[in-house]
Amino acid sequence: MRRPWPRHVRSRMTLWYVLVLGVLLLAYAGVASSYLFFSLREQLDHDLLEDSERVEGLLENSPDGMVALGSVHHGDDEPNMQRFVEVWSSDGRLLYRSPSLRERTLGGPPPTGPDYTAKDTPSTLRLADGTRVRMTSSLHTIVDRRVLLRVAHSEQGLWQEIQEFVSVLLLALPAALVLAGLSGFALARKALAPIDAMAHKAERISAERLNERLPIENPEDELGHLARAFNATLARLEAAFDQLRRFTADASHELRTPLTAIRSVGEVALQAPKSATEYRDVIGSMLEETDRLTRLVDSLLTLSLADSGHIQVQRTDISVLGLAQEASSLVEVLAEEKQQRILVEGEPALIVSGDRLILRQALVNLIDNAIKYSPAGAEIVVRVGAGKDSQSIVEVVDQGPGVPQEHQSKIFDRFYRVDSARSREWGGAGLGLAIVRWAVEIHGGQVSFESVEGQGSTFRVALPSSTTPVKNGSEEVST
Amino acid sequence: MRILVVEDEAKVARALQEGLGREGYQVVLASTGEEGFYLVSAEAFDLVILDLMLPGRDGLEILSTIRKRGLVTPVLILTARDAVENRVQGLDQGADDYLVKPFAFPELLARTRALLRRGRTQLVPQLQLADLEMDVMARRVRRAGKDVEFTTREFELLEYLLRHKEQVVSREMLARDVWRETSRATPLDSVIEVHMSRLRHKIDEPFDRKLIHTIRGVGYVMREEQ
Numbered sequence: 001m002r003r004p005w006p007r008h009v010r011s012r013m014t015l016w017y018v019l020v021l022g023v024l025l026l027a028y029a030g031v032a033s034s035y036l037f038f039s040l041r042e043q044l045d046h047d048l049l050e051d052s053e054r055v056e057g058l059l060e061n062s063p064d065g066m067v068a069l070g071s072v073h074h075g076d077d078e079p080n081m082q083r084f085v086e087v088w089s090s091d092g093r094l095l096y097r098s099p100s101l102r103e104r105t106l107g108g109p110p111p112t113g114p115d116y117t118a119k120d121t122p123s124t125l126r127l128a129d130g131t132r133v134r135m136t137s138s139l140h141t142i143v144d145r146r147v148l149l150r151v152a153h154s155e156q157g158l159w160q161e162i163q164e165f166v167s168v169l170l171l172a173l174p175a176a177l178v179l180a181g182l183s184g185f186a187l188a189r190k191a192l193a194p195i196d197a198m199a200h201k202a203e204r205i206s207a208e209r210l211n212e213r214l215p216i217e218n219p220e221d222e223l224g225h226l227a228r229a230f231n232a233t234l235a236r237l238e239a240a241f242d243q244l245r246r247f248t249a250d251a252s253h254e255l256r257t258p259l260t261a262i263r264s265v266g267e268v269a270l271q272a273p274k275s276a277t278e279y280r281d282v283i284g285s286m287l288e289e290t291d292r293l294t295r296l297v298d299s300l301l302t303l304s305l306a307d308s309g310h311i312q313v314q315r316t317d318i319s320v321l322g323l324a325q326e327a328s329s330l331v332e333v334l335a336e337e338k339q340q341r342i343l344v345e346g347e348p349a350l351i352v353s354g355d356r357l358i359l360r361q362a363l364v365n366l367i368d369n370a371i372k373y374s375p376a377g378a379e380i381v382v383r384v385g386a387g388k389d390s391q392s393i394v395e396v397v398d399q400g401p402g403v404p405q406e407h408q409s410k411i412f413d414r415f416y417r418v419d420s421a422r423s424r425e426w427g428g429a430g431l432g433l434a435i436v437r438w439a440v441e442i443h444g445g446q447v448s449f450e451s452v453e454g455q456g457s458t459f460r461v462a463l464p465s466s467t468t469p470v471k472n473g474s475e476e477v478s479t
Numbered sequence: 480m481r482i483l484v485v486e487d488e489a490k491v492a493r494a495l496q497e498g499l500g501r502e503g504y505q506v507v508l509a510s511t512g513e514e515g516f517y518l519v520s521a522e523a524f525d526l527v528i529l530d531l532m533l534p535g536r537d538g539l540e541i542l543s544t545i546r547k548r549g550l551v552t553p554v555l556i557l558t559a560r561d562a563v564e565n566r567v568q569g570l571d572q573g574a575d576d577y578l579v580k581p582f583a584f585p586e587l588l589a590r591t592r593a594l595l596r597r598g599r600t601q602l603v604p605q606l607q608l609a610d611l612e613m614d615v616m617a618r619r620v621r622r623a624g625k626d627v628e629f630t631t632r633e634f635e636l637l638e639y640l641l642r643h644k645e646q647v648v649s650r651e652m653l654a655r656d657v658w659r660e661t662s663r664a665t666p667l668d669s670v671i672e673v674h675m676s677r678l679r680h681k682i683d684e685p686f687d688r689k690l691i692h693t694i695r696g697v698g699y700v701m702r703e704e705q
Contacts (some may be wrong), residue, residue: 280695287696291650294581330658333673 010188018181025176029169036165040158044134045122052136052151055085059096059142059149067095067142082154084133090146104128106135106150125152132159194223202230210238250415254296254430258289265289299431303414306438313355313442317466320350320392321384327363328382331371338376342367346384350392351466354443359463362439362447365432366396366459373400374456387462391445394461402453412437412447436461480595481505483524485515485541486557487533495528498584499591516541524552526594528587529574531558539572546573553594557582583649585698592646606641608690609703611682613641627681632657636674637682640691640701649698675699 006012058070067087084106087096092109104127122136135152198214205212213234214227269282305311321344328342335342352359363382370380378399387393403411410416415430436459440447444464451457482504486492489510496506507524509515512533519527519541527545531538542554553575570577576590606613610623615638620627629637639657640648654660654667675691683689692700 284695284697290581291696330660330667331670333677334669337673 010185010192013188014181014185017184018177021180022173022177025173029166029173032169033162033166037158037162040161041134041155044153044155044158045136048122048134048136048151048153051083051153052138052149055083055151056138056140056149059087059140059147061142061145067147069096069098082156084135084150084152084154086150088148088150090148095147104131106133106152110137110148124155131156195226198223198227198230205234207241210234210241247414251300254415255293258293258296261289262286296431299435303431303434303438306442311358311442313358315353316356317351317353318356318359319348320352320394320463321346321348323356323360324363324382324384324394327360328367330360330364331368334368334371335380338371338374338378340371340374340376340378340380342371342380342382344382344384346382347386348384350384350386352392352443352463353466354463358439359443362436362461363394363396365436366461369432370396370398370400370459374398375400386465390465391462392465394463396459396461397456398458399456402455402457403449403451404453408449408451411449480525481507481523482526482528482591483507483509483515483518483522484528485509485512485533485538486528486530487511488530494584495587498588502588502591504591512537512541516544519545519550519552520548526591527552527554528591529554529556531556542574543572555587555590555594583651583697585647585649586652588646589643589648589652606638606644608641608644608701609688611641611690613638622682623686629678629681633674633678633681637678640678640699643701645700645702647694647698647700652698 006015055069060068060070062068069085082100083098084101085096085098086094086101086106088110089095092111094109097105106127107125122134125133125135127133132155133152134155135150137148137150140147140149194217201212201214213231216224216227216231218224219228265282265285269279274282302311324346325344328344332342367380367382374380380399381395381397383393383395383397385393385395407416412433414434416433417430437447440461440463446462447459448462449457449459480503482499484492484495484499484506486495486508487510492508492510496508499506507518507522509518515527515529515533518524529538529542533541538556542556545552545554554573556574556577557580558577559580575594578587578590602615604615606615612621613619618634620629620634620637636653636657639653650668650671653671658667658670660667675693679689679691683691688703690701690703692702694700
């Protein structure tokens, strides 16, 4: 289906204001012509009444019992001004009729008896041949005879003037509309030209050229606002694309490492015959790498499910201290192996609403890191306390080497490792802290840390306590 | 025991056939959905291992057909990790168990055994391997007639290994069944290793005959000799 409506905004705008202007002009013409009409008629009435008085003075009885009109000087001076006069007796007899009326009558015989009166105000009357006249009537006494005098003026002149006036207006109207339309179209095009330019510019910005921005000519006006909003969207898009690119590059790097290992171990093993035990060893080594790959793919999937908001957060009320104890008991043996001690202490009354498994994993990752990075015999403190804004705080304090200044802003990034050789030895892919951050953030919390090189780090997880209202069910996750 | 394996990836199918065959099962392979569908309708099997992502006929369709015919053959479905919905749907349509690809073969064996044994499981309270004895009720372990003390976790771990003696158990199985940790992302490997070395220390170190063996890249097994 085609819409009978212009495609471009500028044409639509022009059409609209031509329409509006047309209606306004028509209304104006209507008001002006009626004003003219009424004032002309008032003038006509005024003349009519004056003329009627004049005619009164000229009335006289004629010998044949009729009435005659004395010499007429006035009324014929103006050619357009046609005067009609009728005189009726009180018993309904026509006493006089101007010759110009010929057989036409000014309203027929008047009613006789008590209704034999005159109207005070002039009224419009249509004669038998359609001529419109303005008529006034008055009672008059000639000598001792009461007569009804009717004087009428033709409205022809009035209507002619109105007609001329209206036709001038109507002739001017289309011209005005065409002019308005043309200039309106030009104006709209001028006003919309920057939008066109922006659209063309935006069309050229592709995924590869996301660093480009729209020019902002006047940041204060609507177009500047539009351009700014568009640029902000571009900036977010660019950041997302960058993150994705980096993530893909990192992920493929991480995947390539175990693949390379599998391949070279296998290829080298096939170079020369080996004993069964040696082959077992080779296969075992390849399987270890496979395991690493599996784990990596799983973590990546978890994070990508998290990114797309597909992970359901199953909220229950959890004791924070209980959770910390549970997490630490899970990895306690690792600390024991290094003669470390994990001290879990703090406020037992704090409750958060959250997904137990996800939050526990976050704490396990943090404590696991603390064990890894602290020297043998160190003490690791897991402290639970209340923070401001009714938050629950869990701090994991280690005695490790600390995080060097230059790495501090990035350690929660995916695949980021402070010391890649050392971390890989422990089987980490640099996803542990990224998972911590994700786990804490979907619960509306924040994770932060303080670190002094050589003196250890404190990782702090702040979660909103259960007293504040929490959304239920699955939530959109943004990382 | 006849097992039908419906799997389109030839390498995986052959590996399953060989691995399960070695355990004494008779394995029939079907590489497409149609074939699997035909075999399920025509022959009797004790277990069906069904890949959900098949060319031709969808795995779920085969599953629902099996169930509609009133066959109670246990079905173990194989599915990809990101197809969580499929998995849930599979269980809804009458699958008995599922495994996420890539799976560890010992895990597949364990599930297979469990499904074939279903209804006939009895938890033996006395477990034994060589001169190692465990009384699950009394929570007592003896090796060569001498009592050995364990922590709760170590005891549970040993019990699990003994119940699966002569079978390889993967770290994943241990994490899930002993630590009850469902997420593969939780770093439990080193925790498991530490516990295994403690078990070894208590059970094997004083004796010549070792009972706990590491299968590199796969997991652990308890058996009398290497």
